[in-house]
Amino acid sequence: xxxxxxxxxxxxxxxxxxxxxxxxxxxxxxxxxxxxxxxxxxxxxxxxxxxxxxxxxxxxxxxxxxxxxxxxxxxxxxxxxxxxxxxxxxxxxxxxxxxxxxxxxxxxxxxxxxxxxxxxxxxxxxxxxxxxxxxxxxxxxxxxxxxxxxxxxxxxxxxxxxxxxxxxxxxxxxxxxxxxxxxxxxxxxxxxxxxxxxxxxxxxxxxxxxxxxxxxxxxxxxxxxxxxxxxxxxxxxxxxxxxxxxxxxxxxxxxxxxxxxxxxxxxxxxxxxxxxxxxxxxxxxxxxxxxxxxxxxxxxxxxxxxxxxxxxxxxxxxxxxxxxxxxxxxxxxxxxxxxxxxxxxxxxxxxxxxxxxxxxxxxxxxxxxxxxxxxxxxxxxxxxxxxxxxxxxxxxxxxxxxxxxxxxxxxxxxxxxxxxxxxxxxxxxxx
Ligand SMILES: Cc1cc2nc3c(=O)[nH]c(=O)nc-3n(C[C@H](O)[C@H](O)[C@H](O)COP(=O)(O)OP(=O)(O)OC[C@H]3O[C@@H](n4cnc5c(N)ncnc54)[C@H](O)[C@@H]3O)c2cc1C
Ligand code: SF4
Numbered sequence: 001x002x003x004x005x006x007x008x009x010x011x012x013x014x015x016x017x018x019x020x021x022x023x024x025x026x027x028x029x030x031x032x033x034x035x036x037x038x039x040x041x042x043x044x045x046x047x048x049x050x051x052x053x054x055x056x057x058x059x060x061x062x063x064x065x066x067x068x069x070x071x072x073x074x075x076x077x078x079x080x081x082x083x084x085x086x087x088x089x090x091x092x093x094x095x096x097x098x099x100x101x102x103x104x105x106x107x108x109x110x111x112x113x114x115x116x117x118x119x120x121x122x123x124x125x126x127x128x129x130x131x132x133x134x135x136x137x138x139x140x141x142x143x144x145x146x147x148x149x150x151x152x153x154x155x156x157x158x159x160x161x162x163x164x165x166x167x168x169x170x171x172x173x174x175x176x177x178x179x180x181x182x183x184x185x186x187x188x189x190x191x192x193x194x195x196x197x198x199x200x201x202x203x204x205x206x207x208x209x210x211x212x213x214x215x216x217x218x219x220x221x222x223x224x225x226x227x228x229x230x231x232x233x234x235x236x237x238x239x240x241x242x243x244x245x246x247x248x249x250x251x252x253x254x255x256x257x258x259x260x261x262x263x264x265x266x267x268x269x270x271x272x273x274x275x276x277x278x279x280x281x282x283x284x285x286x287x288x289x290x291x292x293x294x295x296x297x298x299x300x301x302x303x304x305x306x307x308x309x310x311x312x313x314x315x316x317x318x319x320x321x322x323x324x325x326x327x328x329x330x331x332x333x334x335x336x337x338x339x340x341x342x343x344x345x346x347x348x349x350x351x352x353x354x355x356x357x358x359x360x361x362x363x364x365x366x367x368x369x370x371x372x373x374x375x376x377x378x379x380x381x382x383x384x385x386x387x388x389x390x391x392x393x394x395x396x397x398x399x400x401x402x403x404x405x406x407x408x409x410x411x412x413x414x415x416x417x418x419x420x421x422x423x424x425x426x427x428x429x430x431x
Pocket of ligand 2: 094161165166167170173175272273
């Protein structure tokens with residue numbers, strides 16, 4: 001039986017683990033984070049501290065909710081990751097759509113994998129009965145503006161959902177899907193999961209992988225493997241590759257999110273599943289959303305209470321210009337092209353809010369990005385094998401790092417679909 005070490009338990013890692021364990025591979029999953037626990041304290045308790053500006057900067061969210069990793073990649077931009085069992089899926093909004101920008105251009109058609117995911121996951125739009133009245137009004141305004149909004153497909157079991165609005169702090173009712181559901185099946189198939197196991201390097205000899213090393217205190221533990229599947233996300237995978245002196249590109253994209261905030265008395269927008277509808281434009285989406293990071297940590301948003309705050313997010317497919325260093329530092333700027341596109345999209349968000357009776361001052365939130373990809377981008381020549389020939393034998397990448405272009409769309413399904421296709425190739429090649 002072939003020994004596989006999978007690195008990361010998010011969308012990509014869990015999908016690969018399930019596919020390979022099903023075929024009898026001996027799979028060990030190494031996950032840097034701890035088992036996931038949703039945030040259950042009352043957010044409103046922190047409102048007075050927020051108003052006084054005593055919460056400090058955005059990195060302080062890691063003190064109250066350590067699974068959410070926040071790092072500044074430039075003066076303007078913050079990168080958000082889930083470092084925990086389930087990765088970013090554990091802190092996602094549960095939006096499930098096909099994102100495939102840049103794939104046809106390189107000859108990659110993931111339709112069979114998307115179909116398989118859609119068949120095995122319960123995906124339904126947020127019922128309109130759960131929308132706040134203002135969300136409904138903004139939907140109608142977006143329709144008036146010919147922005148073609150539609151209810152967002154969600155991997156949420158709505159009979160369990162309490163409309164707490166805090167999907168990104170983890171779902172306390174288990175209503176929202178995360179990759180833990182896939183991991184459970186992989187474990188039933190015989191896979192083994194080690195949490196708190198941060199992989200440092202991929203180990204190679206004569207261009208052949210023979211394992212990975214994990215730092216434990218002052219020493220390094222070696223996990224031997226015939227096959228290593230890196231699925232530590234766009235940043236984690238790049239960091240491991242850089243640390244191991246293996247090929248990786250400085251083309252990180254993050255799908256920049258910028259939320260425009262306005263005011264509507266007692267609108268209570270947080271009391272619904274986030275992003276109840278979305279309007280998909282060429283490079284971005286617009287969606288109703290209260291940005292928790294901006295609400296608590298962004299000075300221009302400080303003086304408005306949660307019950308009166310209204311937001312519409314722009315999620316933009318950004319320029320692929322970021323890099324990750326071997327020590328994990330992320331360097332990524334908001335480019336002029338991104339700024340120009342964001343300005344246009346933010347104007348549309350403002351139009352929607354104004355027509356819906358939302359008042360100003362309209363303030364931009366914190367620039368942040370949590371869809372991390374592009375650091376080992378697939379090229380046309382890689383599609384038949386689903387791996388770059390620059391990688392040592394036995395090393396595979398199975399996460400969003402493979403997606404060559406930013407999406408401006410939810411990306412869990414894409415990460416999973418890529419990992420499923422890669423797993424098929426691992427099996428086909430008998431690696
Ligand atoms: C706040 C937030 C909300 C989101 N909401 C949505 C949404 O609603 N819908 C959607 O489609 N997408 C959403 N996304 C994006 C989506 O979750 C990610 O694009 C997707 O999960 C990426 O999958 P991945 O496998 O590439 O990485 P991840 O899911 O991030 O998994 C990477 C895993 O690797 C682990 N890891 C990192 N470094 C190491 C290491 N050195 N050793 C071992 N393990 C390591 C991490 O802890 C993590 O578990 C959201 C993202 C964020 C941040
Ligand atoms: S809004 Fe619903 S799905 Fe989201 S965290 Fe709350 S209960 Fe879970």
